[in-house]
Amino acid sequence: MTRITAPPPPSSPPGSPPPIRHTPAPATPPSLRRGRHSPSPSLALTPSSASTSAATSSRPKLRPTPKRAYTPAQWVPLSSHPVFSRRDGEGGGGGAAWDATASRLYAWDPSACGAQRIGVRIRDPEAENDGEEVAVEAAVPSEMLMPETDLGYVVTHVSLNTDGSSLLLVGSHNLSVLYVHERVSEDGDTIICRTAPIASKILPSNSDGIKVLQASWHPFSNNHFSVLTSDAVFRLFDLSSDLEQPEQEFYLQPILPGKCQNASAICPVAFSYGSDHLWDRFSVFILFSDGSIFVLCPVVPFGSDYSKKHIQEIYEDVNAFGLKSSNPNVVTNSHLAIAWLEATFPDLLHQSTDMSLLMSKAHPYAPVDDSLTLQGPLCRVCEENNESESKSSACEGKAVGFMYSSAGKDSVLVTAWGSGQLQVDALADEIQPQWNIGIPTCLNVDSHGQIKRVAMVCDSNSQDPLSLRSHRPSSTGSNVKSNIEAVWMGHSPPLLRLAIVDLALPKTPSDSSLSLFPDPLVPERFYCAHGGGLDMVTLHFLPFSYPEMASTPPSVHPVLTTGNSETSSPFLSGFVSIADAYGHVQLVGITCLGECFVVEMKGWKEPTPLQLDIDSKSIKDVEPPATGMISKELIAGPDPPILPYSSSLKSLTPDSIEGKSTLHHYIKVFHEYYVEYGHKVFIELKEHADYVKTELEDKQKRLEAVKKTLLSIETKDQDINKRIDRAFKVYELLEKRVDSFKILPAANKKPLSQAEQEFKAQLDRFADVELDALHSSIAALSARMKRFAQQSAGGAAGTGVIPWQAPKAGRSHVSESQMSLLKSSLEKLSLLNEENNLKLRLIDHELKNKEQ
DSSP states (O other), rough: OOOOOOOOOOOOOOOOOOOOOOOOOOOOOOOOOTOOOOOOOOOOOOOHHHHHHHHTTTTTOOOOOOOOHHHEEEEEGGGGHHHHHTTSSSOEEEEEEEEEETTTTEEEETTTEEEEEEEEEOOOOOOOOSOOOOOEEESOOOOOEEEEEEOOOOOOOOETTTTEEEEEEESSOOOEEEEEEEEEEETEEEEEEEEEEETTSSSSSOOOSSOOOEEOTTTTOSSSEEEEEEEEEEEEEETTTTSSSOHHHHEEEOOTOOOOOGGGGEEEEEEEESSSSGGGGOOEEETTTTSSSEEEEEOTTHHHHHHHHHHHHHHHHHHHHHTSSOOOHHHHHHHHHHHHHHHHHHGTSSSSSSSSSSSEEOOOOOSSSSEBBOOOOOOOOGGGGHHHHHHTOOSSSSEEEEEEEEEEEEEEEEEEHHHEEEEEEEEESSSOOOOOTOOOEEEEOTSSEEEEEEEEEEEEEHHHHHHHHHOOOOTTEEESSHHHHHHHHOOOOOEEEEEEEEEEOOOOOSSOOOOOEEOOOOOTTEEEEEEEEEEEEEOOOOTTTGGGGGGGGOOEEEEEESSSSTTTOOEEEEEEEEEEEEEEEEEEEEESSSEEEEEESSSSSOOOOOOOOSSSSOOOTTOOOSSSSOOOOHHHHOOOOOOOOGGGGOOTTSHHHHHHHHHHHHHHHHHHIIHHHHHHHHHHHHHHOOOOHHHHHHHHHHHHHEEEHHHHHHHHHHHHHHHHHHHHHHHHHHHHHHHHHSGGGGGGGOOOOOOHHHHHHHHHHHIIIIHHHHHHHHHHHHHHHOOOOOHHHHHHHHHHOSSSSOOTTTOOOHHHHHHHHHHHHHHHHHHHHHHHHHHHHHHHHHHHHHHO
């Protein structure tokens, strides 16, 4: 693999900070689907100075710190940096984050309870012709960013916002944010930064109850991040306004009350944001433990920036294809979408004369009488003759990982299962916004009437899956008008199964932990980290981008192998993918033992798969041409000369002039054909003697080696005979043991029938997935009930004013109604748990009776 790296930057003066190379961020390819032109990627802009100054004015004033005396940086390979070499296997948990703007790597150090900030540059060793192979180098010394106060929990994941100013510290039950640029004090390379807890009233401090499943920054805002918790609530926080109360709160109800038959269907696992494609940029995809996928659309952080060109395209699309439809459902959904766009982005109605404004700011808005629909679960499209095949290809275990990727005209969803399988699906239609009409939204407004916070209950549409079951993929170009109207019918988009990738991981008692990471340059490529190593998966078939590759399955290439594939725990504690300026991707991983590795991947070309031709002969089977053998021309002899036939030769005498001339001519011809051939044969035989002598010596040596081998075999023959006799005795002993085992009562046990095997598999799934889901749901409901009980007691003792104002009458006492609903849900779960325990006892009793 040829490396292409950059020449080293000029040396810094003694008093200057370490040089940092700004690696350009790769541009996301434009997304197009079903022939529509999708807008180009949006431009990322930082928040305005006014909002930043307003946010910092409310923060405490920091003490001034003396200026640091910078020393010249020494550049070493990143994998050999002292930060990773001095851990000595103490553990490297906590994760890593990459700042592409400043070219810095953040790695959490659990032993020091701080984040190491390392300056990184990418050199081109070929520019200096020194033969080095190091492409990624790190600056020594690095900086240690310490929290202002003790966190009180173990950090399992870190996340950096797009401008590199805030670092999110995620634990299993806690959250905190570390402000990178707000320094409290300094001591050499150790910097104390301001740190603030997040949602301390919502998340318990005793590591019991509600768990943090995932927390990540929003891609279209530097101040907003989302948190998914085990109580099935999706919260969106604003860093610049309030860290205790979320800006937007969505209570997920994937199953209607009283219709839950699968406990894992109500336990969320992970979420992923949409990308730059129509309504996908306003969507949040949520995965549940049973593998079902739901969509929330639209979800927009207040004050975030979006491309005005993209918003205008969506607005024109709704007006062109929605309002002119003859279907009343299409018109209703179109009116709701237009009202939301005009209220969230007022620039659509008031076109500015200043054409230099390329971005549009999202204004706070939420419908008063309607709430968002939890679209899903997304059904899969399958032909009628392939329905049985789709059922047999279902993945086992429970879902453990999730990723969204926009590749060309397609939106790809990848689900990782604990059994070591990757399920790859693509959206077969466009995402569209949906609301539950008649279900009000709770709003919190200020004295000026501006919306500060929003909370809503998101119920799933029970009629939606029924309508999608009859969905069949139509032929290209057939009934285009009906296909366009179907986008606005209010149905969730179906999924098209692309492939199921089996990583062939060993079976373990517990589900394996798999993590998915997208490639920053190639959207068709992603990485999967598991206990056995790191694999790269490349998709060749995409239904709308590459339809001609329908018969090509995804390719899987192992990038790194640990050699310990028996464990189900991951070996990586941190992983980042860096897109350098040379079109390549640098994979940087930190293991659980604190070691660091760097792997270079080509940006646009995947590794060429090794093609083996079984029918062709190997190199060893082909005999080399013999050197020194006599040529075939000499062995065949000289070609006889062709002499013209003449009847006058008999009349010639040797003494005559004509006879002498003719005789001289024949002698010359014979000399040319026979004497020269004899001379060639003599020279060839003379040189061939050395070759024959060498061949004889070689054959003699081989003969002696064969004789020695025969002698060694004869000496070992007795030992082999003894081992054969011993093997026969062991075989006889094993036969006797098998006969003795046949006498045991369990030998007559019949194998399980197909129905019994299916019942046993259902019991195993219930023990592995359902009980864990029930326990986590009961714990989350208990914690939420305690929190609401405390809030209701505090509200009764205080002023009695509830901050959340319901828009309709009869819903003023929100806390009491929610508490009664939680109590009834908890009682139902308790009854369900008791019934399941009783069934398990009965099943165990029946199994014991059958064994006896």
